[in-house]
Amino acid sequence: MPPSVSTESAPDWSERTNNTTADQASGGRRESRPLPLRTIALGAIGSVLLLIGSFGAGGTLVHDPVLGTGPLSVLRYGHGRDVAVTVVYLGFALLVWAWVRLGRGVLAHLVTSRGVLWATVAWLAPMLVAPPLFTRDVYSYLGQGLLALHGLDPYGVGPSALTGPIPENVHPTWQTTPAPYGPLFMSVAKGVILLAGHDIIASVVVMRLVLLGGLVMLICALPGLVRHLGGRLPVALWLVAASPMTVVHLVGGPHNDMLMIGLLSVGTLLVLEGRHVSGIALASAAMAIKATAGLALPFLVWIWASRLTGPLWRRFLRAVFPAVGIFAVVFGACTLLAKVGFGWLSALSAPGMIVNYLSAPTAVGQAVHSLVSLFGETNIWPFVGTTRTLGSFLLVAILVWNWWRAREGGPEAVRRAAIVLCFGAFLSPVLLPWYTTWGLALGAAFAWTPRALSYVVGASIALVLAYYPDGEQAMYNWPFVAVGIGAAVLGALSLVRYDPLGLSEAFGRLSRTPLAARR
Template identity: 75%
Template sequence: MPPSASIESAPSSSERTSGVSRLSLSGDQDGRPLPLRTIALGAIGSVLLLFGSLGAGGILLSDPILGDGPLSALRYGHGRYIAMTVLYLGFALLVWAWIRLGRGVLAHLVEARGVLWATGAWLAPMLIAPPLFTRDVYSYLGQGLLALHGMDPYDVGPAMLTGTIPENVHLTWQTTPAPYGPLFIGIAKGVILLSGHSIIANIIAMRLVLLSGLVLLICSLPGLVRHLGGRLPVALWLVAASPMTVVQLVGGPHNDMLMIGMLAAGTLLVLDGRHAGGIAMASAAMAIKATAGLALPFLVWIWASHLEGSLWRRFLHALVPALSVFALVFGGCTVLAKVGLGWLSALSAPGIIVNYLSAPTALGQAVHALASAFGPISIWPFVGTTRLLGSLLLVGILIWNWWQARDGGSEAVRRAAIVLCCGALLSPVLLPWYLSWGLAMGAAFAWTSRGLSYVVGGSIVVILAYYPDGEQAMYNTPFMAVVVAAALLGAASLERFDPLGLRDPMRDLLRPAQRER
């Protein structure tokens, strides 16, 4: 979570000679140089991700581009291993560039415009790449296609249909009802209507629509930083240029990107005193994905803090119009999408996945492993119990933080970010992109460099806990050992230029003498 105070400082002389200051070549509008070499490094990584994804990503079962041509060799045997190698190399370069950029941001050498240039360069190749580290976009399209054919996506799964879209939906979700809100089902229908029958066009169109969420988030960050006390370059580095955004939210793509953008915009509107518009935007975010509903009660406190009177009088005067706005927006989305409220019962659908990234699930797995020593026994009673306890704990955390946020202002936003983080960590299943929920709300606060290093390490681990085709990698113990080591190195590298001590310490000491000659 965002720390309460920042310890960022200007670069020391040792940092300047260690290479942090040599990030740039050309000028920025505020006098700061653009980090061209770092931008280029990440762009190369992103292009390699694009090429590797043609064989190792969430590719189509029958691909009209790869087909039977030369590129089809990337899909099988040694060709696929080469594609995976290229993809992981690209990811490593992207992470390396992100860390270099972060050093420049922390040293006050790179400003917001430099981070935005990096974001654009790194995102561009992802717009045309096959889905990366997931196949969820096929589910999105399948659910939209169901609605387009007059079927209820909250009652049946894409397996009810035939054709290219449903056949590419992951087996886990073939018969699973949609757990997304009515606004997103309407968007999915619109994407298919506008982009026609080409599934590749559908994927690119879905990316572009979801990318509007990132645009909303970026546009909201200057105002959020003004209210919450952070630094705009740091906030942009955290949620716009990060591998979580480039690889997961855009490369995926995932509808969480649209949800967090709308939620950030709604939060800013409420902080600025445009309460009804803010609640409307946050309600629309919940109509994309229910997670946004965790933040809505905190926005009511912010509205109440702008009113006069006693605490409960202010709260009621904010709550009644807030509920009215919510009912109008959410009800309107439901009517326009021509669906019901069946998605609420489908919210548990991701729970069919069992992995140890979720704290409650990991505890249930551990207890089950101990009990299995006495004989074979089903895992579900254990996992079900610990997940229930995790849900109860989340409710307690939500209520306590909501009450602590009663003074509104930045504290209410901070508490909302905490709850969103806990909502991800305590959910029955933790998927990598869930971590973007809390970061989107908390990025505009002041961060310590240590806190940011935790984000770097955590991002590397959760992204690589899945293979590029979307299957789980976390039970591949040797692979995950390498991932954890890389995450620790990445986290340390943000604060230290040479965490392994590989650089010759005499190199920097000799440079002044060499220059004098």
């Protein structure tokens, strides 16, 4: 049994986190428990430091009306920017520390869902008005909405087709790249521009608030998902709502993945509860935000089919035909509303322009290229292209195998959908840190062991630190990578060990040593 989180008595963590307790029976709500105020305050301080540092170290504007002139402009250059970067990392460290402390309390049944939700609100609030953190993708979203608003095809041209403060802030990599997002998101992006006008700061804040609706949907869906899938609500909320991945990337970014997983989680819950038409419709809307959600749709069909009568294939056909019809209606309506075509399908490969070793197929291609390059200079793209193609074949095989194993429907179908979404992230041509939230949004509602949760903690820390606060990748700065891996291991161990470095014991021995002996 892993050590307990405190010197006081704690539950046996060797049991799974969905033990039959009063906490589970009440859906994780035990209002008599006090709030973990110190932990919430610690994370809030970290989040405020992230906000302060982001004004100099985040995805700041090329021509900033706030920081471009005046005393705050010192944060953007030279030593001032170095200080801002330091403040961001200090804030992130405090946020992670608070998240781990909160997780210990959740695992020990000392923190309820209410405590996790209050922590989430306190930690997210400063991010709502922060410049983009660890990415510049939101400027691409706004640029694509601006293109559509001007009658240009965002699936045919990039933001550089226009001029102004929004296009000029799009990352150079995506200036000429068509949008790889679905038609519903194009409508969302247009709506944001209509609401905020051409004020880029207001547009970022409005976009963040709109995308935050996805997190609200996910939080609202989790109690029902936990009820069906056997997890604990405080654990699920801690995993996907209070996580630094959510605070820093999904909200601090912000990223449209947040809206996609919100729609998908509500759609999945509706299907589990027998409301198949509305559930498939919402899951289809999620795919109209980002195509990745389509990986889960075949599994929802099995849940529908499992409630019908007759032989397996007859039940499947009676479910799949209406499901396809619902998908066609929803997707067609989204396409007509956005006044765009199907060019986004060809633009799905756009993220593949990025080459980094977080993606398993890309990492293999890079490794093979490095070995071959020992015998002579070669182009990397044939190697990376080949391994990415093999990775796509492997993903299809994993999808088909899991889909067939999910044919009985029920929670098993959702579990396998979550697995496929995880593989969809890691086997994609490029893995960006926030992609890992795809599968976790559904997987969080299942039962978790503390050891498995510690792996999530470590991965979350390492993935956030794979990029610099301004959105540029940091994973080829090897000393920095080593520090990030060390922080990830320490964070993972800290969830299941009260003091993994043994500092309490060391300081305790020091405090008991007579002063004369210390001299």
